[in-house]
Amino acid sequence: MPHDATSDDHQTRIEDLLGRMTVEEKLGQLQQLAWAWNTGPGGGGTADVEAAARKGLLGSVLNVVGAANSNALQRIAVEESRLGIPLVFGLDVIHGFHTTFPIPLAQAAAFDPAVTRTDGEVSAAEARSNGIHWTFSPMMDVTHEPRWGRIAESTGEDPYLAARYAVAKVHGYQGGDPSDLSAPDRVAACAKHFAAYGGAEGGRDYNTVDVSEQRLRNLYLPPFEAAVEAGAATVMAAFNTISGVPAHANAHTLTGILKQDWGFDGVVVSDWTGVRELIAHGNAADEADAGRLALSAGVDMEMVSTTFADHGRSLLDSGALRQDRLDDAVARVLRLKLRLGLFERPYVDEAAAITAPSTRTRAAARAAAGRCMVLLKNEDGVLPLDAGIVRSLAVVGPFADSGDLLGTWSLPGAPEAVPVLRGLREALPDADVTHARGVPADGPDTSGLAEAVAVAAAADAVVVVVGEPPAVSGEAAVRSDLRLPGRQEELVAAVAATGTPCVVVLVGGRPLTIGAWADRVPAIVMAWHPGIEAGPAVADVLTGAVAPGGKLPVTFPRTVGQIPLYHNHERTGRPYDPATPQEKYVSKYLDIADGPQFPFGHGLSYTTFALGDPALSRERITTDELHAGATVEVAVPVRNTGARDGEEVVQLYVQDPAASIAQPVRRLRGFRRIRLAAGEERTVRFTLGAADVGFWTNDPAGVHTVEPGEIHLHTGTSSHTHARQTLLIT
Numbered sequence: 019m020p021h022d023a024t025s026d027d028h029q030t031r032i033e034d035l036l037g038r039m040t041v042e043e044k045l046g047q048l049q050q051l052a053w054a055w056n057t058g059p060g061g062g063g064t065a066d067v068e069a070a071a072r073k074g075l076l077g078s079v080l081n082v083v084g085a086a087n088s089n090a091l092q093r094i095a096v097e098e099s100r101l102g103i104p105l106v107f108g109l110d111v112i113h114g115f116h117t118t119f120p121i122p123l124a125q126a127a128a129f130d131p132a133v134t135r136t137d138g139e140v141s142a143a144e145a146r147s148n149g150i151h152w153t154f155s156p157m158m159d160v161t162h163e164p165r166w167g168r169i170a171e172s173t174g175e176d177p178y179l180a181a182r183y184a185v186a187k188v189h190g191y192q193g194g195d196p197s198d199l200s201a202p203d204r205v206a207a208c209a210k211h212f213a214a215y216g217g218a219e220g221g222r223d224y225n226t227v228d229v230s231e232q233r234l235r236n237l238y239l240p241p242f243e244a245a246v247e248a249g250a251a252t253v254m255a256a257f258n259t260i261s262g263v264p265a266h267a268n269a270h271t272l273t274g275i276l277k278q279d280w281g282f283d284g285v286v287v288s289d290w291t292g293v294r295e296l297i298a299h300g301n302a303a304d305e306a307d308a309g310r311l312a313l314s315a316g317v318d319m320e321m322v323s324t325t326f327a328d329h330g331r332s333l334l335d336s337g338a339l340r341q342d343r344l345d346d347a348v349a350r351v352l353r354l355k356l357r358l359g360l361f362e363r364p365y366v367d368e369a370a371a372i373t374a375p376s377t378r379t380r381a382a383a384r385a386a387a388g389r390c391m392v393l394l395k396n397e398d399g400v401l402p403l404d405a406g407i408v409r410s411l412a413v414v415g416p417f418a419d420s421g422d423l424l425g426t427w428s429l430p431g432a433p434e435a436v437p438v439l440r441g442l443r444e445a446l447p448d449a450d451v452t453h454a455r456g457v458p459a460d461g462p463d464t465s466g467l468a469e470a471v472a473v474a475a476a477a478d479a480v481v482v483v484v485g486e487p488p489a490v491s492g493e494a495a496v497r498s499d500l501r502l503p504g505r506q507e508e509l510v511a512a513v514a515a516t517g518t519p520c521v522v523v524l525v526g527g528r529p530l531t532i533g534a535w536a537d538r539v540p541a542i543v544m545a546w547h548p549g550i551e552a553g554p555a556v557a558d559v560l561t562g563a564v565a566p567g568g569k570l571p572v573t574f575p576r577t578v579g580q581i582p583l584y585h586n587h588e589r590t591g592r593p594y595d596p597a598t599p600q601e602k603y604v605s606k607y608l609d610i611a612d613g614p615q616f617p618f619g620h621g622l623s624y625t626t627f628a629l630g631d632p633a634l635s636r637e638r639i640t641t642d643e644l645h646a647g648a649t650v651e652v653a654v655p656v657r658n659t660g661a662r663d664g665e666e667v668v669q670l671y672v673q674d675p676a677a678s679i680a681q682p683v684r685r686l687r688g689f690r691r692i693r694l695a696a697g698e699e700r701t702v703r704f705t706l707g708a709a710d711v712g713f714w715t716n717d718p719a720g721v722h723t724v725e726p727g728e729i730h731l732h733t734g735t736s737s738h739t740h741a742r743q744t745l746l747i748t
């Protein structure tokens with residue numbers, strides 16, 4: 019962080035306050051308590067929160083809802099406590115406050131970080147106007163685990179995509195200047211969960227993560243480093259262990275990498291009771307020990323559990339906790355409050371609080387949802403639905419007339435999603451749009467199946483809206499079976515058997531295994547949980563008013579037994595070769611075709627695109643030049659070869675065929691979503707530098723290396739590409 023006048027002024031004020039605070043007041047600044055709404059076990063209690071604020075023994079509160087409530091609580095801290103230090107209010111504003119955008123995984127599918135930036139801007143303005151200063155977002159946990167419910171909150175399986183989104187979301191929430199977060203439409207961001215939370219074994223939430231240093235640094239850390247560089251004000255520790263050491267007690271990651279190597283000067287907040295959970299992890303003997311371990315390792319603020327506040331004084335007195343570490347943690351919390359301008363403007367203008375989505379924010383959410391949808395399959399020209407031809411349309415399935423499409427982490431009181439049925443009725447005013455639910459989202463009831471089949475049989479086309487409800491993705495929502503729940507597969511099969519042209523709209527918070535029925539239907543659109551404007555956005559895509567151009571940010575496996583299955587896997591000594599499928603002693607399953615149902619980066623459009631061979635600005639470069647910042651430009655000609663305007667995501671992958679550490683078979687290092695008119699051609703340019711062609715070694719000291727040799731470049735419209743160019747590093 020540059021030493022400018024603002025940071026000098028902040029430092030002076032921090033030192034002045036530190037000089038006047040008692041040990042208890044210092045420990046109080048490190049305490050965050052939950053107010054009325056609980057997002058974890060054992061929190062809440064407005065009277066306790068108010069009492070702690072009055073005594074000056076509280077730094078922050080999470081889950082305060084409403085401008086009047088936040089002002090009332092702030093007044094206690096500012097006007098009744100001895101030093102009048104304002105509270106900082108945090109909330110999980112993950113993909114919207116009033117205006118719920120598509121879930122983060124869906125946003126990643128847009129392959130367009132501007133989508134997430136817009137969500138960040140809209141969310142920040144709505145939240146701050148209601149007295150929320152700090153959001154616990156963005157989550158940037160790369161994961162290879164679709165069983166894990168929190169994949170819905172992530173941007174999927176790729177660290178480069180995650181890093182690009184992390185930066186855009188931080189900028190969306192905070193604006194461009196991390197030293198000044200005081201604007202009435204900005205909030206502090208929180209990069210979470212540090213680190214490797216997405217690696218939970220078996221996908222079970224909160225589970226063990228054992229990870230090599232190279233994988234930690236190449237796979238899990240890049241989005242965090244990018245977020246810190248972009249100025250993320252805070253970072254949240256993760257619930258998991260990292261190779262045996264819980265993330266909350268991990269000095270290597272929290273202090274060594276985050277604070278020392280990356281120079282992070284913001285706040286590390288624990289996750290909900292994450293400090294006390296060091297006891298359950300078997301790492302701390304008791305609460306005092308848990309507090310000592312976490313604070314010493316680099317946690318600055320404790321969410322919900324109270325080990326710092328309860329034991330900090332005795333830990334200091336016994337010498338188990340260093341005074342300078344305590345003062346550093348307090349300084350970080352005070353710096354956050356200064357950056358947020360809370361000392362100058364602790365209250366919000368209740369009359370100006372945003373209380374509902376506006377026409378403008380709804381339009382933004384609709385546009386975002388349309389960009390996030392992925393056309394997985396489209397045979398026989400079923401899509402787009404032609405308003406001139408479709409006179410009657412059946413819309414069936416448990417999610418056809420459902421408002422439950424906001425996704426995990428929608429806030430209490432946020433307006434429901436507009437149902438797909440309504441969206442299609444509005445988009446096709448001249449068509450006879452009929453509806454039958456068929457089967458419920460879950461459970462054995464098939465009593466409505468016959469009616470759904472009848473309406474489908476009688477229509478020109480049928481849209482089947484099936485999938486999983488938001489309640490089965492998100493935190494602590496892990497599934498061992500990724501098929502459609504209940505009897506939904508039977509519904510799809512029965513409707514497909516009518517012979518009426520059929521489009522499946524899939525909703526969900528993760529990849530679903532659809533192999534049992536995908537071949538029976540000509541068209542499938544992955545709509546994820548699309549947010550408040552779900553119905554209109556689905557209608558936009560199905561009718562072609564919006565050109566689908568999204569791509570999968572995660573691999574869709576054929577079956578759960580293939581998991582983990584991801585595009586950027588490391589090379590093996592015995593790879594499967596499709597040219598010799600009968601070869602036994604290779605890395606494969608005996609009982610299923612090799613590879614995924616749909617690969618990472620896959621997604622169709624209503625037109626076709628052709629990519630020409632990439633051209634390099636130079637074909638050789640030295641390691642010295644790369645270390646000094648030199649780059650190579652890759653130019654890829656793209657042409658819309660179809661008859662409609664459309665959007666495509668041009669993707670660039672690199673592969674290092676001989677390196678001192680086995681490399682991924684491909685690494686995404688560039689993507690660009692472009693719109694081309696029918697017949698139009700354009701050249702897309704990417705830039706490759708040391709970060710793109712090098713990698714982190716296993717050295718715990720953090721060594722990034724660029725090795726001489728060939729780098730193969732793959733360009734394409736999905737991760738199923740092959741090498742098209744070679745760059746030589748000498």
Ligand code: BGC
Binds near residue numbers: 058154210
């Ligand atoms: C989650 C965090 C969240 C926190 C506060 C925890 O259970 O893991 O992501 O920010 O609760 O609600």
